[in-house]
Amino acid sequence: xxxxxxxxxxxxxxxxxxxxxxxxxDMNHNYxxxxxxxxxxxxxxxxxxxxxxxxxxxxxxxxxxxSRSTTEDFPLRxxxxxxxxxxxxxxxxxxxxxxxxxxxxxGPGTRLTVL
Amino acid sequence: AQTxxxxxxxxxxxxxxxxxxxxxxxxxxxxYYLFWYKQPPSRQMILVIRQEAYKQQNATENxxxxxxxxxxxxxxxxxxxxxxxxxxxxFCAGxxxxGAGTRLTVKP
Numbered sequence: 001x002x003x004x005x006x007x008x009x010x011x012x013x014x015x016x017x018x019x020x021x022x023x024x025x026d027m028n029h030n031y032x033x034x035x036x037x038x039x040x041x042x043x044x045x046x047x048x049x050x051x052x053x054x055x056x057x058x059x060x061x062x063x064x065x066x067s068r069s070t071t072e073d074f075p076l077r078x079x080x081x082x083x084x085x086x087x088x089x090x091x092x093x094x095x096x097x098x099x100x101x102x103x104x105x106x107g108p109g110t111r112l113t114v115l
Numbered sequence: 116a117q118t119x120x121x122x123x124x125x126x127x128x129x130x131x132x133x134x135x136x137x138x139x140x141x142x143x144x145x146x147y148y149l150f151w152y153k154q155p156p157s158r159q160m161i162l163v164i165r166q167e168a169y170k171q172q173n174a175t176e177n178x179x180x181x182x183x184x185x186x187x188x189x190x191x192x193x194x195x196x197x198x199x200x201x202x203x204x205x206f207c208a209g210x211x212x213x214g215a216g217t218r219l220t221v222k223p
Binding site for chain 1: 121162
């Protein structure tokens with residue numbers, strides 16, 4: 001099993017550009033999450049999904065969109081990139097909700113810089 | 116919503132010694148799980164240990180153990196016999212909420 005994979009690993013965007021961060025898991029997990037980690041800080045939840053077709057906002061959803069058309073994939077879309085979105089983005093998955101016994105499995109992260 | 120707070124930005128420990136990392140939380144749930152994750156320089160997040168609030172016994176995983184004080188809403192991580200490979204950021208986490216992290220340095 002590959003676990004949780006994310007692409008790309010690194011990306012530099014210009015202000016106003018758009019991009020999609022890809023996330024795929026092969027563990028048949030119901031829950032998937034997107035977090036951002038600013039330098040020296042913890043992870044903040046952007047969006048999460050409890051299954052295909054169902055998504056919900058986290059703490060910091062502004063400037064982002066998600067979709068969940070399949071169990072495996074949970075892409076994160078950045079529209080009109082801003083310098084404040086410079087961060088490391090982590091995708092994660094779990095079988096049950098993270099607060100209910102299951103650990104989250106994390107991807108390797110995407111380092112995004114907006115200039 | 117649940118909140119998780121880590122008040123120690125940095126900690127250091129001598130190799131082979133014991134160190135305790137602190138975490139406090141707040142939640143309105145009656146049953147819940149808490150986690151400690153390790154993030155080495157590779158950035159990969161790795162689960163260290165988990166604790167169910169319903170269980171009175173503190174969780175233990177080899178050299179890692181927790182001191183869970185439910186009434187005080189405290190969830191600290193104790194690392195015994197510290198090794199150089201333990202150097203990393205450690206995050207306390209609950210339900211989709213993470214603390215700000217503690218950077219642990221291990222001195223040889």
